[in-house]
Amino acid sequence: MDNGNQRGNPARFLIFILTVFLTITAFVAVRPFQASSGAPATVATYSHGLLHLTIAYHAARSGAGQLNIEVLDPEDNLLGRAERQVEVAAGQGRWQDQIKLEKPLPLDDLVWHRVRYRFEYDDKQTAALEGTESISQILRTPVIHILGQQSYLAGGQAAVRVIVTDSKNEIIAGRGSVRIEFVAADGKPRQLFAGQLNRRGTTEAQFRFPAGRVGSYQLRYVVDTPIGSTEFTQAVRLEDKVSNSSYYREANLPTRPNDPCARVGA
Secondary structure (H helix, E strand, O other): OHHHHHHHHHHHHHHHHHHHHHHHHHHHHHHHHHHHOOOOOOEEEEEOOEEEEEEEEEEOOOEEEEEEEEEEOOOOOEEEEEEEEEEEOOEEEEEEEEEEOOOOOOHHHHOOOEEEEEEEEOOOOOOOEEEEEEHHHHEOOEEEEEEEOOEEEOOOEEEEEEEEEEOOOOOOOOOOEEEEEEEOOOOOEEEEEEEEOOOOOEEEEEEEOOOOOOEEEEEEEEEEEOOEEEEEEEEEEEEOHHHHHHHHHHOOOOOOOOOOOEEEEO
C-alpha cells in the first residue's frame, strides 16, 4: 500500500503543477482583452487641413444640449470651432466631429495646440460636460515599418515588406497606399513601386533596382492613409553583380546578397 501511494504522489504532483500553469496562462491571456475593453479614449487625426475628433464622455443622465468644440493655440487664440445640437445617452459615449482650421498647419505646429469642448444641457439642470485635451496626447499618425535588406544587387529584383500602423501600433481602418522611390545622388526620384495596402495595413512590394548603379542611395517610402500621410527614407547600398559573386565564391558561400533581413522603421 505504501509503495502504491509513493508511486501515485508524483502523478498527483504533476497534475497540480499542470493545473497551476494553465491557470496562470489563462490569466495572462485574458488580461490584454480586459484592458482593451476599458473606457473609450479621445482620439484626433489630421489630414488635408481637417482635424477629425472622437471625444469620449461620461454623462450622468441623457438629454439634449449644445456641444461646442474649439481648437486653441498656446496663447488661447481660436483656430477653429464646431457647434451643434446633440443628444447624449446616460453613461459612456463619444462625440465625433471635424474642424476645419482657419489656416492649415504643419503637423509639427499642430501638436502644440489644444482641443477644448463643452456640452451644456438645454434645461440647465445638470452640470455641463467639459474638458481640455492636448493634441499631442490624442493625435494618431501613420507610422511606417520596413522589413528588408540594406544592400542589394544593382539591376536585381528586390522584395520589401511594408507595414503601416498608427502611432499606438494599431491597425488603421480604411484603404491606404504606398509608393517607393529610388533617389539618386542628383536628388531626382524614380518610382519603383506603387500599390495598395491590405486591410491589415501591409503589402509585399516587389520591384527591380536600376542597372549600372553602384554605391549608396536612398529609398523613399511615401504612405497615404485615412488618418494622414507620411514618408520614410532608408539608406541602401547597391553592389555590382560581379564583385558580389566573387566575394561569395571566395568565402565559399551561396551566391546571393545578404540572406538575413534587417528590420528598419520610422
